[in-house]
Amino acid sequence: NAGVTQTPKFRILKIGQSMTLQCAQDMNHNYMYWYRQDPGMGLKLIYYSVGAGITDKGEVPNGYNVSRSTTEDFPLRLELAAPSQTSVYFCASSYSVGELFFGEGSRLTVL
Amino acid sequence: DQQVKQNSPSLSVQEGRISILNCDYTNSMFDYFLWYKKYPAEGPTFLISISSIKDKNEDGRFTVFLNKSAKHLSLHIVPSQPGDSAVYFCAASFLYNTDKLIFGTGTRLQVFP
Numbered sequence: 001n002a003g004v005t006q007t008p009k010f011r012i013l014k015i016g017q018s019m020t021l022q023c024a025q026d027m028n029h030n031y032m033y034w035y036r037q038d039p040g041m042g043l044k045l046i047y048y049s050v051g052a053g054i055t056d057k058g059e060v061p062n063g064y065n066v067s068r069s070t071t072e073d074f075p076l077r078l079e080l081a082a083p084s085q086t087s088v089y090f091c092a093s094s095y096s097v098g099e100l101f102f103g104e105g106s107r108l109t110v111l
Numbered sequence: 112d113q114q115v116k117q118n119s120p121s122l123s124v125q126e127g128r129i130s131i132l133n134c135d136y137t138n139s140m141f142d143y144f145l146w147y148k149k150y151p152a153e154g155p156t157f158l159i160s161i162s163s164i165k166d167k168n169e170d171g172r173f174t175v176f177l178n179k180s181a182k183h184l185s186l187h188i189v190p191s192q193p194g195d196s197a198v199y200f201c202a203a204s205f206l207y208n209t210d211k212l213i214f215g216t217g218t219r220l221q222v223f224p
Contacts, residue, residue: 004154035214042115042200042214043155090154099145100212102154 002026006091006103013081013110021076021106023091029101031094032074033058034066036087037105043090049074081110114138115203117215124222130188132218134201139182141203141213146175146186149198149217158199159186162206191222 007022025032030051035043035058045058049068063085065077074093078085088107092100116135124130134144142163147155161168161175161184168175174187188195198219204212 040120040216042216044214045212092154099157099160100147100155102156104152104154 004091004093004101004103006089006106008106009104010107011109013078013108015081015083015110017081018077018079019081019108021078021089021091021108023074023076023103024072025074025091025093025101026072027093027095027101028071029093029095030071032068033092033094033100034064034074034076035090035092036060037090038087046076046089078108083110086110113216114141115201115213115215117199117201117218119218120216121219121221124191124220126193126222126224127190130186130191130195130220130222132186132188132199132201132220134184134186134215136182136184136203136213138203139179140205143204143206144175144177144184145202145204145212146173147200147202147214148195149200155200188220191220193222193224196220196222 004025033048034046037043044060047066049055055066088105090105091103094100114137145160146158148158149155159170159173177184198217200217201215
């Protein structure tokens with residue numbers, strides 16, 4: 001039982017490049033989330049999904065896109081990377097209210 | 112506008128003593144509160160939660176207290192152990208709406224021998 005798996009763990013991008021952060025969970029959770037954490041800040045919700053085919057914006061969605069074609073996978077797409085997107089990204093999933101299971105995080109640097 | 116505030120960025124406590132981590136919130140409509148613990152290079156892990164119908168919830172060495180009138184919650188760890196050294200995040204939401212989970216900025220707890 002791997003839980004929530006994120007790849008890659010580290011990535012350096014140049015301004016304007018694009019990339020996809022992968023997230024997979026094997027707990028059959030319907031709810032999945034993407035958060036970002038900037039230094040000294042709490043986690044901010046980027047996008048979330050309540051089930052396959054359903055996604056919605058969180059607090060800071062600009063510059064990102066998501067898709068949810070299966071229950072297991074919830075990739076986060078960064079288009080035209082900007083230095084402001086330098087952050088640590090966490091994917092999470094949940095079965096019920098509140099108790100989110102997080103991945104180990106993906107540290108992204110945009111130069 | 113920070114709806115969930117953890118005003119102490121860090122806390123240092125001796126092993127065996129009590130650790131008290133505090134959290135304040137501004138939105139009186141929040142009705143579900145959680146604490147997460149985070150070790151370096153790992154994702155946060157759920158620790159304990161409390162709904163607004165209760166004022167205390169206990170799980171082993173961890174107790175969360177909720178003071179709704181003061182919009183304040185606290186996490187007590189007794190006794191503190193070196194393995195408790197981590198960053199602790201409080202979070203608040205509306206029950207049945209985890210998409211509205213709002214996190215505080217975290218408090219780094221260091222437990223020394």
